[in-house]
Amino acid sequence: MRSSTHRMLFIAFAVISGVMLSAGTAAARTPYDGNWSVSIWTDRGSCDRGYRYEIRVDDGKVSYRGEGLFNVYGRVDSSGRVNVTISHGERRASGAGRLTRNSGRGSWKGKSAMSECSGTWEAERR
Numbered sequence: 845m846r847s848s849t850h851r852m853l854f855i856a857f858a859v860i861s862g863v864m865l866s867a868g869t870a871a872a873r874t875p876y877d878g879n880w881s882v883s884i885w886t887d888r889g890s891c892d893r894g895y896r897y898e899i900r901v902d903d904g905k906v907s908y909r910g911e912g913l914f915n916v917y918g919r920v921d922s923s924g925r926v927n928v929t930i931s932h933g934e935r936r937a938s939g940a941g942r943l944t945r946n947s948g949r950g951s952w953k954g955k956s957a958m959s960e961c962s963g964t965w966e967a968e969r970r
Contacts, residue, residue, distance in 0.1 A: 873903040876920045876943050879970040884952060889961030891954070899967070926950060939965060 878901060885894040898909045906918030906928050918928030924943040929936065934957050941950015948967035954960070 874901070874920065874922065875945055876901050876924060877903060879909070880948075880967045881970050882965055882967045884965040885963045886961050887963040889954075889963075890959050891961035891963075898970070924948070941965065943967065945969070 880899045880901065881896060882899050883894060883896045886892065900907045900909050901920055904920050904922075906916060906920065906926070908914075908916050908930075912932075914930055914932035916928065916930045918926065918939075920926050920943055926939070926941050926943055926948065928939045930938075935954070936956075937952060937954030939950055939952035941948055946969045949965065951962065951964050953962040
């Protein structure tokens with residue numbers, strides 16, 4: 845059960861993190877493009893308390909810069925609103941919030957066959 849909650853939290857963080865990365869050498873096409881560090885905290889459920897991950901936003905598209913076998917779908921719109929979904933098998937998490945030019949915050953929730961968790965996230969540009 846511990847590894848399941850760890851994976852759920854990792855997926856939730858990756859979802860949110862994916863919302864925050866950017867291209868290193870390419871010119872930014874949105875004010876939010878770039879590399880971001882995202883911290884997530886669990887407020888409800890049996891997932892681990894918190895993690896920090898590196899994310900990338902490139903032309904408003906969110907991706908995870910780490911290694912992992914999961915799917916990340918996300919966008920940052922022109923006003924900084926973020927919506928991200930990440931999945932791996934039956935586990936799924938979603939996050940939403942808002943970015944400014946250098947920081948961001950929002951909430952997330954995740955579910956697997958064994959647990960449900962939710963919490964908050966914060967991001968800062970790197």
